[in-house]
Amino acid sequence: MIGPYRVAAKLGEGGMGQVFLASSPSRRLVAVKVIRSELLDDPHWRERFRREVVSAQSVSGFYTAPVVDADPDADHPWLATQYINGVSLSAAVTEKGPLPEQAACRLGAGLAEALIAIHRVGIVHRDLKPSNVLLAADGPRVIDFGIARPLDAVPLSRSQILGTPAYMSPEQALGETVTPSSDVFSLGATLVYAAIGRAPFGSGRKVRGRIVYGEPDLTDLPDPMRGLVTRCLSKEANERPSPEQVLTALSTLLDAHYGEEWLPAAVATLIGEHEQTVTEATAILPSTY
Missing domain, CATH: 1.10.510.10 (Transferase(Phosphotransferase) domain 1)
Structure with missing residues (x-):
């Protein structure tokens, strides 16, 4: 679990964090970014993650992924955005x-x-x-x-x-x-x-x-x-x-x-294959929290 979200699969990672596919209690899919464990004790990285949360929350538009939830003050800070297929x-x-x-x-x-x-x-x-x-x-x-x-x-x-x-x-x-x-x-x-x-x-x-x-x-x-x-x-x-x-x-x-x-x-097919992988990953999640 990351906050209230149940993790289904890992989507990717970068220099600051890892991103997971997760499900909300109502079964809505989200992408949750979590700061790397090895960076947790460094105030610089925690502040940088906080800035990311603030920046992402302030932006809205057709071509960005909206933030749905975040907790930059958690022991393990995280940011959840709408999952984009x-x-x-x-x-x-x-x-x-x-x-x-x-x-x-x-x-x-x-x-x-x-x-x-x-x-x-x-x-x-x-x-x-x-x-x-x-x-x-x-x-x-x-x-x-x-x-x-x-x-x-x-x-x-x-x-x-x-x-x-x-x-x-x-x-x-x-x-x-x-x-x-x-x-x-x-x-x-x-x-x-x-x-x-x-x-x-x-x-x-x-x-x-x-x-x-x-x-x-x-x-x-x-x-x-x-x-x-x-x-x-x-x-x-x-x-x-x-x-x-x-x-x-x-x-x-x-x-x-x-x-x-x-x-x-060809790209539409690639997206379809990715969607099938996501469907298989979330199918094994329990129906209740």
Whole structure:
């Protein structure tokens, strides 16, 4: 049990916590994130988890997973969000290949709407990347506010830089002030991955330097998306479009070039397989608490 929720299966883990599929007393499925046991005695990590809870609770929108319950003061702090039946963008691309142009544009539009909702409450996500994007039948979801920070937060020192190097903005990589434009850079990098199956600046130890000083490799990126993504990946934060402008541009592309279809059949099948696994995991839960 985690709080009032009965655990059915492990969904994943990250640097700060583990995420479990669980069931409420009324049998509603939730995803419960729990801070790692080895971090419990460190006040820094407890405070960071508390910030995540506050950030996640403040955001609402079509393309984020709403918080349903939390106890950051528990002996073992936890956060429960609505369970989203979907697979991560990273898993979908790894197993089924890049998304078709139309699906990539729909993805980008959904991510832009998510950023609008996040920024509206004064938060910068700071870790938008393929593994933090869930693909569901009704659209994408942005998850994991583990390193999100308020807009007015004191900048981190270079020794405290957090995030995923391949998807962070140049200013984030340098430990400079991070604004909502940083999330737009990460959105652009995530779209490149979705459309061609790799990050625009590659990976490895030197990726941070390439992000700061190099140029993105947009080879094979579909032409209708190239101009917008290029602007999102500008080194200068004030030259990037706002999430609202990204949404308008992608909506225009969808109207002009594509239809309404969302996920390709292969990814829909992957989601179906995941749903079957969840059904099997929850079937063994007792009917009463």
